[in-house]
Amino acid sequence: MKKINDSNIYLSVAIAALVVGLVVGAVSYYSIIIVEPKVERLLAATEDVDKNFKQAYLILRNPQIFAGYGNFDAEGISVKNSLAFFDKKIYYGDEIDSTRKAYLELLLDRREKGSTLGRNTAAFFIVLSLMFCTLFIHERRSANL
Amino acid sequence: MNDKSNMSLKIMFSIRSIIVALASGVILVGCAKIPDRLVSPMIKIEPAVVENKEAYKIMVSTGIQNENSDVALVNVKGNINFYDHRSDGTALLSVPFDFLIVLPFDTGIIEIEKFYSENEIMPLVAALGSNKEKLLSEKGLERSFIDDTNIRLELSSYEKKHILDVLKERVNEKN
Numbered sequence: 194m195k196k197i198n199d200s201n202i203y204l205s206v207a208i209a210a211l212v213v214g215l216v217v218g219a220v221s222y223y224s225i226i227i228v229e230p231k232v233e234r235l236l237a238a239t240e241d242v243d244k245n246f247k248q249a250y251l252i253l254r255n256p257q258i259f260a261g262y263g264n265f266d267a268e269g270i271s272v273k274n275s276l277a278f279f280d281k282k283i284y285y286g287d288e289i290d291s292t293r294k295a296y297l298e299l300l301l302d303r304r305e306k307g308s309t310l311g312r313n314t315a316a317f318f319i320v321l322s323l324m325f326c327t328l329f330i331h332e333r334r335s336a337n338l
Numbered sequence: 339m340n341d342k343s344n345m346s347l348k349i350m351f352s353i354r355s356i357i358v359a360l361a362s363g364v365i366l367v368g369c370a371k372i373p374d375r376l377v378s379p380m381i382k383i384e385p386a387v388v389e390n391k392e393a394y395k396i397m398v399s400t401g402i403q404n405e406n407s408d409v410a411l412v413n414v415k416g417n418i419n420f421y422d423h424r425s426d427g428t429a430l431l432s433v434p435f436d437f438l439i440v441l442p443f444d445t446g447i448i449e450i451e452k453f454y455s456e457n458e459i460m461p462l463v464a465a466l467g468s469n470k471e472k473l474l475s476e477k478g479l480e481r482s483f484i485d486d487t488n489i490r491l492e493l494s495s496y497e498k499k500h501i502l503d504v505l506k507e508r509v510n511e512k513n
Contacts, residue, residue, distance in 0.1 A: 247509060254408075254502055262407035276407070277443040283505045284441060286512055 200332040207325035214318030217258075221311030224257050224304065232301050236294060246289040246297060250279050253300040259314070260307025271296075272303050370409040370498050376418065376491050377401040377445055383463060384478040386453060394459040394473075396452050398433055401445040402491065410504045411440040416493040418448070422465035423487035430461040432492075442501050 232252050238245035254276070256262050265273045275296040282289055379400035386395040398418055404411050414437040419429040433450055440446035456470070463473055465488060466481055473479050 251502065251505060251509070254505065273443055277441070280441045280501060280505065281444070284439070284508050286508065 200329050200336065203325045203329035203332060207322045207329060210318045210322035210325065214315045214322060217311050217318065218315030220258050221308045221315060224308040225312065228252060228257075229301065229305055229308065232304075236297055236301070242291050243288045246291075246293065247283055249297055250283065250289070250300070253297065253304060254279075257304045257307035257311065259310040260303045269303070271299055275299055371405045372493065372496070373402040373404065373411075373440075374491060375486070376448075376489060377403050378482075379418070379484050379489050380480075380482050381466070381484060381489075382478060382480045383459060383466075383473065385474055388453050391455075393453045393455060396431075396433065396450075396454060396459065396462075398448065398450045401447045402437075402440060403445045404440040404442055406442050408442060408501050410442060410499050410501050411437070411446075412497040412499050412504070413438065414440060414446065414493065414496040416491060416495075418450075419490045419492050420462050420465065421488055421490065422461065423485065425465075430465055431458065439504070441504075 232249045235245045235249035235252075262272070262276060278296065279289070279293075281287075377400060379398065381399075382397040384395045384397075386393050400418065402414070402416075415434070416436075417432045417434050420431045420433075421427065422430055431454070433452060435448050435450055437446045460470060463469060463479060466479060466484075468479050
């Protein structure tokens with residue numbers, strides 16, 4: 194019976210896990226480093242609140258990959274209602290005043306949770322990749338012995 | 339040499355699998371749920387006079403729900419079709435409606451008032467379990483719970499637009 198060469202399997206899994214980890218990590222860190230601080234700055238505005246809040250909402254309307262707006266549990270219903278509320282406000286040209294800040298923060302919080310989940314997932318895949326790299330090296334060494 | 343080509347083939351296969359998985363995700367995002375049923379339909383039929391002729395006023399109150407999270411339905415046109423569940427499936431009456439837009443997670447409210455002649459309306463009155471005499475004596479007919487077999491939504495045309503494009507257009511128009 195032909196022996197299966199495990200080292201190739203280890204290497205393939207290590208590369209696949211590394212690619213997934215890097216992609217997910219890049220998307221998550223882009224949100225943590227660039228998007229979320231920008232939204233926080235816009236929500237901290239005390240002047241021209243309507244314009245700044247609308248701009249913040251347009252950024253938040255594009256969900257983080259791990260915090261999509263497709264499915265909601267009981268806790269997420271407030272997010273769903275906020276989306277419907279702000280979509281209408283912007284579409285019909287109504288003003289968004291500072292009393293609505295808490296609802297925008299709710300959307301930001303969902304995004305932050307999503308990017309944290311993404312960061313942790315990336316770390317998991319990178320660790321997985323390292324494990325398979327180690328196995329690959331070990332397999333190669335024992336084959337050479 | 340053979341080992342090396344085998345390995346590169348497996349790496350290529352892994353990369354290809356990842357690309358296929360990502361592409362499938364993009365395609366899934368492109369799919370949108372299209373409303374296929376009416377929300378809490380209510381119908382009221384009343385006798386009326388139009389240009390000195392006997393007529394019947396039909397008032398339909400219902401809605402269509404956009405269950406998508408990121409797709410707005412634009413320029414929606416359709417009909418509310420009424421059927422007799424005992425007949426061959428031909429619509430007894432077709433009431434048209436249209437919407438400029440139905441935003442995500444929103445319900446487009448349909449409120450229609452239209453006048454029809456006796457010939458046009460009586461098959462529907464019969465399907466709803468009434469008749470002309472009863473309708474005239476009670477000065478109207480009202481049904482709040484209509485079976486799905488008696489009323490159906492037909493969308494003839496609509497456009498799907500990403501909500502961000504719609505909202506950005508509106509913000510730019512305002513500026």
